[in-house]
Amino acid sequence: xxxxxxxxxxxxxxxxxxxxxxxxxxxxxxxxxxxxxxxxxxxxxxxxxxxxxxxxxxxxxxxxxxxxxxxxxxxxxxxxxxxxxxxxxxxxxxxxxxxxxxxxxxxxxxxxxxxxxxxxxxxxxxxxxxxxxxxxxxxxxxxxxxxxxxxxxxxxxxxxxxxxxxxxx
Amino acid sequence: xxxxxxxxxxxxxxxxxxxxxxxxxxxxxxxxxxxxxxxxxxxxxxxxxxxxxxxxxxxxxxxxxxxxxxxxxxxxxxxxxxxxxxxxxxxxxxxxxxxxxxxxxxxxxxxxxxxxxxxxxxxxxxxxxxxxxxxxxxxxxxxxxxxxxxxxxxxxxxxxxxxxxxxxxxxxxxxxxxxxxxxxxxxxxxxxxxxxxxxxxxxxxxxxxxxxxxxxxxxxxxxxxxxxxxxxxxxxxxxxxxxxxxxxxxxxxxxxxxxxxxxxxxxxxxxxxxxxxxxxxxxxxxxxxxxxxxxxxxxxxxxxxxxxxxxxxxxxxxxxxxxxxxxxxxxxxxxxxxxxxxxxxxxxxxxxxxxxxxxxxxxxxxxxxxxxxxxxxxxxxxxxxxxxxxxxxxxxxxxxxxxxxxxxxxxxxxxxxxxxxxxxxxxxxxxxxxxxxxxxxxxxxxxxxxxxxxxxxxxxxxxxxxxxxxxxxxxxxxxxxxxxxxxxxxxxxxxxxxxxxxxxxxxxxxxxxxxxxxxxxxxxxxxxxxxxxxxxxxxxxxxxxxxxxxxxxxxxxxxxxxxxxxxxxxxxxxxxxxxxxxxxxxxxxxxxxxxxxxxxxxxxxxxxxxxxxxxxxxxxxxxxxxxxxxxxxxxxxxxxxxxxxxxxxxxxxxxxxxxxxxxxxxxxxxxxxxxxxxxxxxxx
Numbered sequence: 001x002x003x004x005x006x007x008x009x010x011x012x013x014x015x016x017x018x019x020x021x022x023x024x025x026x027x028x029x030x031x032x033x034x035x036x037x038x039x040x041x042x043x044x045x046x047x048x049x050x051x052x053x054x055x056x057x058x059x060x061x062x063x064x065x066x067x068x069x070x071x072x073x074x075x076x077x078x079x080x081x082x083x084x085x086x087x088x089x090x091x092x093x094x095x096x097x098x099x100x101x102x103x104x105x106x107x108x109x110x111x112x113x114x115x116x117x118x119x120x121x122x123x124x125x126x127x128x129x130x131x132x133x134x135x136x137x138x139x140x141x142x143x144x145x146x147x148x149x150x151x152x153x154x155x156x157x158x159x160x161x162x163x164x165x166x167x168x169x
Numbered sequence: 170x171x172x173x174x175x176x177x178x179x180x181x182x183x184x185x186x187x188x189x190x191x192x193x194x195x196x197x198x199x200x201x202x203x204x205x206x207x208x209x210x211x212x213x214x215x216x217x218x219x220x221x222x223x224x225x226x227x228x229x230x231x232x233x234x235x236x237x238x239x240x241x242x243x244x245x246x247x248x249x250x251x252x253x254x255x256x257x258x259x260x261x262x263x264x265x266x267x268x269x270x271x272x273x274x275x276x277x278x279x280x281x282x283x284x285x286x287x288x289x290x291x292x293x294x295x296x297x298x299x300x301x302x303x304x305x306x307x308x309x310x311x312x313x314x315x316x317x318x319x320x321x322x323x324x325x326x327x328x329x330x331x332x333x334x335x336x337x338x339x340x341x342x343x344x345x346x347x348x349x350x351x352x353x354x355x356x357x358x359x360x361x362x363x364x365x366x367x368x369x370x371x372x373x374x375x376x377x378x379x380x381x382x383x384x385x386x387x388x389x390x391x392x393x394x395x396x397x398x399x400x401x402x403x404x405x406x407x408x409x410x411x412x413x414x415x416x417x418x419x420x421x422x423x424x425x426x427x428x429x430x431x432x433x434x435x436x437x438x439x440x441x442x443x444x445x446x447x448x449x450x451x452x453x454x455x456x457x458x459x460x461x462x463x464x465x466x467x468x469x470x471x472x473x474x475x476x477x478x479x480x481x482x483x484x485x486x487x488x489x490x491x492x493x494x495x496x497x498x499x500x501x502x503x504x505x506x507x508x509x510x511x512x513x514x515x516x517x518x519x520x521x522x523x524x525x526x527x528x529x530x531x532x533x534x535x536x537x538x539x540x541x542x543x544x545x546x547x548x549x550x551x552x553x554x555x556x557x558x559x560x561x562x563x564x565x566x567x568x569x570x571x572x573x574x575x576x577x578x579x580x581x582x583x584x585x586x587x588x589x590x591x592x593x594x595x596x597x598x599x600x601x602x603x604x605x606x607x608x609x610x611x612x613x614x615x616x617x618x619x620x621x622x623x624x625x626x627x628x629x630x631x632x633x634x635x636x637x638x639x640x641x642x643x644x645x646x647x648x649x650x651x652x653x654x655x656x657x658x659x660x661x662x663x664x665x666x667x668x669x670x671x672x673x674x675x676x677x678x679x680x681x682x683x684x685x686x687x688x689x690x691x692x693x694x695x696x697x698x699x700x701x702x703x704x705x706x707x708x709x710x711x712x713x714x715x716x717x718x719x720x721x722x723x724x725x726x727x728x729x730x731x732x733x734x735x736x737x738x739x740x741x742x743x744x745x746x747x748x749x750x751x752x753x754x755x756x757x758x759x760x761x762x763x764x765x766x767x768x769x770x771x772x773x774x775x776x777x778x779x780x781x782x783x784x785x786x787x788x789x790x791x792x793x794x795x796x797x798x799x800x801x802x803x804x805x806x807x808x809x810x811x812x813x814x815x816x817x818x819x820x821x822x823x824x825x826x827x828x829x830x831x832x833x834x835x836x837x838x839x840x841x842x843x844x845x846x847x848x849x850x851x852x853x
Contacts, residue, residue, distance in 0.1 A: 027561070030759055034568050035271045037752050041575045044745050045229045046236065048582050051738060055589055060727055066210050097221045106217025107210055148723070152210055169210055169248075
């Protein structure tokens with residue numbers, strides 16, 4: 001009786017030990033399933049993004065504003081404020097990684113809005129610093145001409161020249 | 170004890186140091202995630218996300234753009250066409266960074282099977298090999314590298330060769346690795362990493378001296394930056410243990426001494442330096458690094474070993490009481506740490522580790538593993554640092570955090586879908602009642618526009634005809650037409666009733682008709698020009714009218730599209746999200762259990778180690794007490810003998826009495842002073 005009990009306990013312990021071990025196959029199987037679910041969620045999210053854009057920002061009223069920086073480590077952007085139709089629609093404070101991403105050629109979509117066809121005043125103000133600590137600040141105005149199709153405007157901030165350029169896309 | 174423990178340390182350290190070839194940080198591929206001439210804002214937005222390691226956002230953005238681009242009738246007209254190829258490669262790279270190796274691998278396989286130029290196939294083969302290497306499938310990695318024909322693109326040539334060498338090393342083909350790595354020496358982007366791997370490959374290939382020379386060179390170089398200094402330390406540490414294994418203690422000590430005292434390898438170096446001296450029998454010198462190490466963070470394995478090594482050295486120096494005191498300290502520390510580990514294991518079992526990992530700041534704070542222990546009931550993560558730094562565990566952690574991120578995103582999307590439903594319902598309730606009335610108005614306007622268009626068409630035709638057939642009466646004004654009709658009416662009346670006719674009447678009618686005809690004929694050209702101008706003005710009015718009409722149609726369509734046709738899509742997306750949530754939840758549980766199990770195993774192993782240290786320390790403590798007591802007794806005995814001899818001498822000198830009984834010349838054996846043991850004298 002004692003032997004049977006001992007054998008059972010040992011067997012249970014062996015099963016528990018096996019259950020607690022993390023095998024390479026289990027890791028691979030789980031990893032593959034995680035990759036599959038990621039793929040599915042990416043596909044769902046792409047569709048959801050399109051749905052959101054179609055529903056909330058239809059092309060006939062859509063205006064999107066993008067911010068870009070020149071590839072210069074001399075200037076560090078701290079904040080940008082955007083006024084569309086004389087109302088503040090975006091105010092962004094930049095993190096180190098965002099500045100780095102902008103300097104590496106990334107473009108930030110700072111605001112998406114719905115506006116009627118016609119002319120809309122846009123005013124942009126930025127604040128930044130040079131490597132030596134010199135402060136830069138500038139404000140510039142632009143007129144957004146909204147037609148039937150979607151409108152994209154790039155706000156190019158040339159920090160150490162205290163200039164802002166606008167580009168219609 | 171010393172040789173066993175030292176060998177274990179050396180063996181473990183060598184295993185850790187030699188287990189995997191050192192991998193240089195892969196330089197960023199400039200072709201995939203960078204552009205000097207941005208032609209599409211949305212590609213730029215994907216880059217913005219990618220450069221912040223927000224891979225999910227970057228992939229979905231590029232995926233959306235690629236899908237939309239593929240649906241275009243004339244894709245070459247779209248500015249995205251300038252980035253199309255780059256975007257496809259970038260998605261593969263981003264998927265790789267997002268730990269989607271299967272998807273990235275499939276993409277590369279497609280490139281390899283496709284009808285593309287050989288240089289692109291070579292690059293794809295290199296990337297595929299990298300994926301296999303990362304997944305520790307070294308044979309597959311070599312197979313992928315063998316698909317390369319001719320030269321790989323120049324910018325990845327060195328990386329490809331370095332990868333090939335590391336694959337050879339993993340497959341045990343060290344001679345081939347040595348040849349490749351020799352060629353790579355002097356490659357700036359891989360500086361240090363080539364030398365390290367070459368040294369290891371030489372050691373493994375049996376060319377010990379050449380390997381030592383290679384590593385010695387790297388260990389002497391004053392590298393710049395933390396990573397290079399760490400590599401230098403790692404090299405010196407490896408050499409130290411290598412030479413200690415070969416029992417070349419003097420040379421080994423030199424390499425341990427080269428390791429920085431504040432670097433990540435300093436604890437192991439101090440421990441090794443101590444063992445080198447202990448192996449050479451210089452226990453007093455061994456105490457110097459060990460005493461220094463003993464003061465450091467008590468959760469470190471090297472420090473815990475030093476807690477035993479220090480009293481061991483005192484014991485060897487026969488300072489048993491000090492050894493006993495140190496064993497006592499070690500026992501206290503081990504006891505405390507065993508309790509800490511037990512609490513940590515319990516806290517992980519209660520789910521505190523996973524709870525902490527799910528917090529958003531976990532991935533945002535740089536040293537979040539260290540910060541984690543500040544949370545209430547959180548496990549002691551000092552013991553988990555090595556585990557958490559390992560590639561596998563890092564991958565599990567990131568996967569767990571990715572899953573958590575996906576779960577949160579999907580939860581937000583499900584809420585958004587509810588909001589979308591509400592927006593659609595609101596739009597429907599607003600537009601549906603007003604659209605029928607608007608449609609009636611629209612139809613009236615539409616009819617009017619059509620009528621105007623027909624009229625314009627008629628006028629245009631008439632003007633065209635007038636250019637060929639001159640008919641001035643057609644350009645008569647309404648009063649002139651009226652006059653012409655009255656004159657015609659008068660003529661009809663006169664024809665019907667000839668009694669009313671007279672010469673005078675006839676003249677008058679003829680004169681009036683003549684005047685009318687003359688005027689029309691004279692003004693015909695001017696009137697035709699004016700009619701043409703009027704027609705042009707009419708065209709403008711009609712264009713405005715048509716624009717209004719188009720605007721109305723667009724607005725009408727937009728109104729309808731704002732709430733129609735979404736029901737099925739939203740239902741399908743909601744179902745998809747719910748299914749994904751269930752799967753994510755299950756996978757998170759499994760991945761979480763794996764993380765917990767690994768952490769608990771690590772902590773249990775450390776606890777087991779400490780418990781075995783406790784046993785050793787208890788025995789050693791008892792032994793030290795015994796030896797200290799024995800020594801104390803021997804000293805007490807020696808003191809008694811000295812005292813007795815002194816008394817005898819005094820008595821002899823004071824009054825020598827010939828009648829008294831002569832004193833015995835030899836001592837009884839129990840009063841015999843112990844023979845001095847040389848260097849073992851206690852100097853307390």
